[in-house]
Amino acid sequence: MSETAHRPLGGKVVTKPFLILGFFLLVAAYYILRRFLFGMGDVSNMSNGYPIGTWVVLDVVIGTAFGCGGFAMALLVYIFNRNVYHPLMRPALLGGVFGYTLAGLAVMIDLGRYWNAFNLLLPWYAQPNSVIFEVALCVMAYITVLWIEFWPAFLERMPPAFKKRFNLDKLQAFLKRYMYVFVGLGVLLPTMHQSSLGSVLLIMGSKLSPLWYTIWLPLLYLMSALAMGYGVVMLEATLVNRAFKTPSEARLFARLAWVVAGLLAGFLLLRWGDLAYRGYLGLAFAGDWDGNLFLIETVLFLVPLFVLVSHRRVSQRWQFLAAISLLAGGSLYRLNSYLMAVRPGNGWTYFPSAPELMITIGVVCLEIMLYLLFIKTLPVLHGAHQVQP
Amino acid sequence: MNVVSDTDLDRAVQNPDGYEGSLGGLTRRQFLTYCTGVAATLGLSSLMGSRIAAAATAATRPPVIWLSAQECTGCTESLLRAYHPTLETLILDMISLDYHEALCAGAGHQAEAYKAKSMKENRGKYILVVDGSIPTKDGGVYCMVAGKPILETVREAAEGAAAMIAIGSCASWGGIPSSDPNPTEARSVHEVLPGKTVINIPGCPPNPYNFLSTVLYLLTFGKPPALDVQNRPKFAYGRLIHENCERRPHFDAGRFALEYGDFGHRQGWCLYKLGCKGPETHANCPAIGFGDVGEGNWPVGIGHPCFGCTEQGVGFTKPLHALAKVKTFTPPTAFPTVNAPKGKGVSPAAAAVVAGVAGLGVGAVAMALHGMDKKDGPAASDHDTPQQ
Numbered sequence: 001m002s003e004t005a006h007r008p009l010g011g012k013v014v015t016k017p018f019l020i021l022g023f024f025l026l027v028a029a030y031y032i033l034r035r036f037l038f039g040m041g042d043v044s045n046m047s048n049g050y051p052i053g054t055w056v057v058l059d060v061v062i063g064t065a066f067g068c069g070g071f072a073m074a075l076l077v078y079i080f081n082r083n084v085y086h087p088l089m090r091p092a093l094l095g096g097v098f099g100y101t102l103a104g105l106a107v108m109i110d111l112g113r114y115w116n117a118f119n120l121l122l123p124w125y126a127q128p129n130s131v132i133f134e135v136a137l138c139v140m141a142y143i144t145v146l147w148i149e150f151w152p153a154f155l156e157r158m159p160p161a162f163k164k165r166f167n168l169d170k171l172q173a174f175l176k177r178y179m180y181v182f183v184g185l186g187v188l189l190p191t192m193h194q195s196s197l198g199s200v201l202l203i204m205g206s207k208l209s210p211l212w213y214t215i216w217l218p219l220l221y222l223m224s225a226l227a228m229g230y231g232v233v234m235l236e237a238t239l240v241n242r243a244f245k246t247p248s249e250a251r252l253f254a255r256l257a258w259v260v261a262g263l264l265a266g267f268l269l270l271r272w273g274d275l276a277y278r279g280y281l282g283l284a285f286a287g288d289w290d291g292n293l294f295l296i297e298t299v300l301f302l303v304p305l306f307v308l309v310s311h312r313r314v315s316q317r318w319q320f321l322a323a324i325s326l327l328a329g330g331s332l333y334r335l336n337s338y339l340m341a342v343r344p345g346n347g348w349t350y351f352p353s354a355p356e357l358m359i360t361i362g363v364v365c366l367e368i369m370l371y372l373l374f375i376k377t378l379p380v381l382h383g384a385h386q387v388q389p
Numbered sequence: 390m391n392v393v394s395d396t397d398l399d400r401a402v403q404n405p406d407g408y409e410g411s412l413g414g415l416t417r418r419q420f421l422t423y424c425t426g427v428a429a430t431l432g433l434s435s436l437m438g439s440r441i442a443a444a445a446t447a448a449t450r451p452p453v454i455w456l457s458a459q460e461c462t463g464c465t466e467s468l469l470r471a472y473h474p475t476l477e478t479l480i481l482d483m484i485s486l487d488y489h490e491a492l493c494a495g496a497g498h499q500a501e502a503y504k505a506k507s508m509k510e511n512r513g514k515y516i517l518v519v520d521g522s523i524p525t526k527d528g529g530v531y532c533m534v535a536g537k538p539i540l541e542t543v544r545e546a547a548e549g550a551a552a553m554i555a556i557g558s559c560a561s562w563g564g565i566p567s568s569d570p571n572p573t574e575a576r577s578v579h580e581v582l583p584g585k586t587v588i589n590i591p592g593c594p595p596n597p598y599n600f601l602s603t604v605l606y607l608l609t610f611g612k613p614p615a616l617d618v619q620n621r622p623k624f625a626y627g628r629l630i631h632e633n634c635e636r637r638p639h640f641d642a643g644r645f646a647l648e649y650g651d652f653g654h655r656q657g658w659c660l661y662k663l664g665c666k667g668p669e670t671h672a673n674c675p676a677i678g679f680g681d682v683g684e685g686n687w688p689v690g691i692g693h694p695c696f697g698c699t700e701q702g703v704g705f706t707k708p709l710h711a712l713a714k715v716k717t718f719t720p721p722t723a724f725p726t727v728n729a730p731k732g733k734g735v736s737p738a739a740a741a742v743v744a745g746v747a748g749l750g751v752g753a754v755a756m757a758l759h760g761m762d763k764k765d766g767p768a769a770s771d772h773d774t775p776q777q
Contacts, residue, residue: 049732320757349733351733357742
């Protein structure tokens with residue numbers, strides 16, 4: 001597969017959707033400024049009872065799961081050597097780059113004493129037994145790795161004269177030769193921190209309903225991250241395919257479908273099996289808030305499972321719906337286990353404030369804007385019809 | 390610890406110079422428990438207990454020369470009140486205390502001659518302990534022992550010492566005698582022994598276990614424990630009193646005793662505003678207490694502000710009532726009220742944002758689905774015919 005198969009889409013960058021997204025970004029910037037000038041209480045409803053709010057849950061816990069496209073595809077393409085999926089690699093990677101980088105940005109907004117964050121990197125302050133510490137370091141490392149993995153896209157686009165002047169050909173050759181190291185890291189690191197995002201919840205104890213609280217949280221988080229990673233690749237490719245009339249990759253997805261279906265089946269079996277083993281099945285059908293949320297999650301996971309194993313998987317429309325349902329299910333699972341099914345007790349309640357939500361929305365808008373900018377100016381998408389080598 | 394009568398001891402200890410004798414009437418279990426306790430005090434692994442036991446029961450007990458300069462014998466008095474081990478266990482069974490003005494059996498020329506003999510025989514092997522500050526004015530004539538300025542005696546003894554310990558604030562940094570106007574130009578031991586490492590155990594008096602633990606560390610490992618910049622063992626002086634003080638929660642919550650005997654003082658509130666120097670004084674007083682009568686038995690525990698005896702420039706220097714310079718975090722100026730709101734509920738704006746995003750999402754999905762299969766459907770199906 002030649003690398004020139006990736007090519008920039010071209011076209012105008014500043015379009016109407018771009019400007020609308022930009023407007024939301026400006027609103028978010030205003031509230032972010034307020035957060036740094038007047039403190040967290042000015043814009044956010046987070047409290048001592050709910051120290052984890054929408055910024056962490058939507059931008060980091062769910063945002064990085066959406067960013068797992070790069071991880072999921074790298075696992076498939078490089079580790080299991082399924083090279084046919086290679087055309088999907090770069091767009092997935094780009095999603096990962098922004099998903100994670102902006103999760104890092106969101107954390108900096110969320111940290112009360114963000115100016116102390118550099119202490120994470122000082123080994124003498126390290127607390128290696130802390131799950132959060134592991135997540136922080138691992139995510140930082142992964143962001144770096146993602147940018148390195150994506151770096152060839154920049155290099156291919158640079159004018160030869162510029163490359164010559166700064167001797168970048170050498171860098172390009174180096175990256176090409178040793179990319180497997182970064183790809184390896186890029187697969188290893190997400191397994192560590194995506195499972196750790198589940199481990200973080202292990203200290204919740206009785207604050208979290210038994211429907212979510214289980215010792216399998218780390219594995220469930222890892223599996224759901226992988227499934228969401230594939231889901232986001234399907235979604236992204238379909239949307240880009242629709243919007244920019246690039247060649248369809250539906251045939252690729254039909255084969256990917258079995259992988260995702262297997263993951264989903266495993267996830268659901270583990271979840272329900274564990275629930276039955278611990279004797280909490282009754283809670284799922286109790287008809288209350290927690291039980292219903294749990295059932296909605298299950299339905300959202302079952303829809304893609306059935307679509308992907310049936311003949312409907314060949315339909316782009318059904319594939320798209322499956323991806324949406326899968327991502328909604330994964331997001332709801334994370335939202336529930338971090339926020340909606342959490343009861344800190346003592347009378348605490350939480351609902352995000354409008355400014356808090358606007359910041360999260362702004363971060364997502366920024367992500368979409370950057371994605372649009374990059375695919376138009378950098379060789380990210382696969383331009384050729386022929387995807388087989 | 391069980392009381393051991395003499396007859397018990399005779400029965401139990403067949404050979405006073407052998408293994409049982411070196412245990413001084415303790416059972417093996419009691420002795421190992423003690424050694425493990427010392428290891429814990431030092432923050433070492435519990436496995437170190439057996440190594441300490443081996444060092445403490447070595448065939449030749451390491452000689453110790455204890456010199457007293459301008460001092461009040463408070464350090465020795467403090468040491469006499471140690472119970473695990475008792476001082477006699479230490480000086481009779483673990484070390485060989487060859488010279489100590491207050492404790493040695495001999496007196497006058499006899500004691501001096503024995504000191505000279507021990508120092509000669511054990512040159513390079515003995516531990517030198519000094520309590521009290523060293524006067525340096527007029528050639529050190531303000532503290533004469535056996536017709537010689539203590540300054541000279543200390544310098545002579547330091548020549549052949551394997552390790553040197555300065556016990557008490559006076560020996561560690563000058564203490565009371567060095568306070569203004571310092572008429573005798575009193576100096577600490579390390580100041581009169583330039584270029585030599587002196588382990589400082591400051592305190593007025595220091596907790597005996599800080600001293601005993603340091604000695605046992607020296608015997609076990611043959612080197613001093615980890616020291617801070619002022620050569621104080623880190624295991625005992627690594628943290629501020631403030632960090633482990635049992636009254637710390639009152640400090641953080643802003644509850645201060647304002648004068649002796651007021652409501653806050655009777656309630657056991659923080660003594661910072663009475664001049665407690667805990668926030669700028671490094672010592673383990675809150676952690677191990679004094680006199681083996683349980684925790685809480687230390688100045689702050691009984692309602693008196695810490696006066697900073699282990700810290701040069703604080704103890705005997707700063708006025709008792711002066712506020713300490715807080716070296717960790719200062720308390721906040723405002724504290725949360727007890728009826729603070731526990732969540733703000735759903736604001737109309739937030740609900741509108743959530744509804745807007747949800748609507749946008751549904752709309753976007755519908756728009757994306759619109760005509761999706763019409764155009765690409767047949768093509769996709771064509772592509773999708775199995776190729777394997």
